[in-house]
Amino acid sequence: MSDPAPLHQQLLDALTADGTLRTRPWKEAAAAVLRHEFLQGGFFRRVEGAVPAAWEPILNGDNNWLTTCYQNESLITQIAGTIVPADIQGRIMREPTSSSTLPSLVLRMLEDLHVQPDSQVLEIRTGTGYSTALLCARLGESHITSIEYDEDVAARARTTLARQAIFPTLVTGDGLLGCDESAPYDRIIATCAVHTVPTAWIEQTKPGGLILTTIGGWLGASELARLTVHDDGTASGPLLGGQVSFMLARPHTPPPLGLLPDLSAGKEREAVIGPDVLSDWATRFVVQGAAPKAQLLTMNREGCTEDVLIDAASGSWAALYDEGGRWIVRQDGPENLWDSIEEHLSHWHAAGTPTLDEFTLTVTPDRQSLHW
Numbered sequence: 195m196s197d198p199a200p201l202h203q204q205l206l207d208a209l210t211a212d213g214t215l216r217t218r219p220w221k222e223a224a225a226a227v228l229r230h231e232f233l234q235g236g237f238f239r240r241v242e243g244a245v246p247a248a249w250e251p252i253l254n255g256d257n258n259w260l261t262t263c264y265q266n267e268s269l270i271t272q273i274a275g276t277i278v279p280a281d282i283q284g285r286i287m288r289e290p291t292s293s294s295t296l297p298s299l300v301l302r303m304l305e306d307l308h309v310q311p312d313s314q315v316l317e318i319r320t321g322t323g324y325s326t327a328l329l330c331a332r333l334g335e336s337h338i339t340s341i342e343y344d345e346d347v348a349a350r351a352r353t354t355l356a357r358q359a360i361f362p363t364l365v366t367g368d369g370l371l372g373c374d375e376s377a378p379y380d381r382i383i384a385t386c387a388v389h390t391v392p393t394a395w396i397e398q399t400k401p402g403g404l405i406l407t408t409i410g411g412w413l414g415a416s417e418l419a420r421l422t423v424h425d426d427g428t429a430s431g432p433l434l435g436g437q438v439s440f441m442l443a444r445p446h447t448p449p450p451l452g453l454l455p456d457l458s459a460g461k462e463r464e465a466v467i468g469p470d471v472l473s474d475w476a477t478r479f480v481v482q483g484a485a486p487k488a489q490l491l492t493m494n495r496e497g498c499t500e501d502v503l504i505d506a507a508s509g510s511w512a513a514l515y516d517e518g519g520r521w522i523v524r525q526d527g528p529e530n531l532w533d534s535i536e537e538h539l540s541h542w543h544a545a546g547t548p549t550l551d552e553f554t555l556t557v558t559p560d561r562q563s564l565h566w
Contacts, residue, residue, distance in 0.1 A: 198230050201264035205297060208266065214298045216305050223331035224301055230263035232322040232354055233294060236279030237269035248287045251279035269294045271322060272347065292347050294322045295385060299438065304328060306420060306434060307381050307406050313337060318369035318384035323351035325385055330360050338362035339376040341369045343444060370445055372398040379403060387416050389446040391557045399423040408440045409555060411482030412448040412489050415475050419555045428558045435551030437475050448489050449506050457502065457513050460526030466536050468521035469501035469514045476550055483564050484538035485531055503531055
């Protein structure tokens with residue numbers, strides 16, 4: 195293996211230059227942790243041009259393995275819940291389920307966590323252990339608890355950290371429940387996205403403490419939120435912007451749609467807004483506020499392409515198609531799904547389409563809401 199030091203330094207220089215690494219303590223922590231140590235089992239690279247998406251393994255010792263370890267990109271480490279790079283020869287066409295997040299996002303989040311020297315931190319999702327090691331380098335092992343849902347992923351991280359003589363409190367379990375044994379915490383950081391902020395995180399954070407998590411929806415748009423926990427058991431704080439994307443925590447992934455409703459039923463009208471707006475990240479995120487349980491699929495029905503939103507929880511649905519340059523919507527179910535979306539977007543447009551970093555997330559024991 196060639197010397198990783200120049201590659202590591204090159205990455206640190208780039209992250210300092212682009213403003214990711216902003217403070218001396220985190221620069222020192224980043225300098226102390228070598229990313230390739232957490233990728234010894236290899237990773238998957240996307241096969242360029244493959245449709246549907248395909249992945250091929252890159253193992254320790256392969257050409258470009260070490261160089262890629264120090265690229266500022268996310269590297270897939272598990273596919274389909276159990277498959278690791280050493281299991282595959284050739285290609286695999288399944289969904290990724292675990293990854294080593296791009297270093298710039300990991301370190302940006304750690305900077306945004308605003309830790310103090312004595313902060314007790316709970317990390318939700320250990321993953322490869324890279325971010326866990328960074329936290330230990332910054333605060334010390336005794337200040338860090340990290341929880342991982344997947345037993346195999348947790349075992350690999352435990353081995354990797356031990357190989358480097360790093361021994362934080364490591365727990366295998368459901369991170370959405372937090373870790374009551376080591377509570378309370380000054381900071382909670384989640385390196386997976388959640389659909390809604392778990393009540394347990396708020397209960398296990400000291401008043402005045404911070405929760406840093408990505409709020410994601412089933413339409414695929416997500417944002418980083420930093421919440422301050424209040425004395426009354428609620429939490430609120432701003433979205434930080436930047437189109438932050440993580441895999442949803444597995445219990446928060448959307449359910450299978452199952453048998454589709456009769457999409458020929460329902461009432462039609464001309465749509466004020468078409469589904470083309472959903473190609474914009476910010477608009478899609480705002481739409482999720484009006485239809486948090488909606489999933490989007492594109493279908494060809496009777497020679498016509500339709501964009502269909504289905505709320506699996508309520509059974510409501512909306513199908514939209516282009517007819518001579520105008521959008522037609524057909525809806526059915528307990529609520530008119532597209533009506534709610536159009537109304538929500540109209541309020542946002544009337545307010546001047548504020549950017550997502552002007553939004554505030556508020557979480558109470560019984561609901562979660564976004565405000566601009």
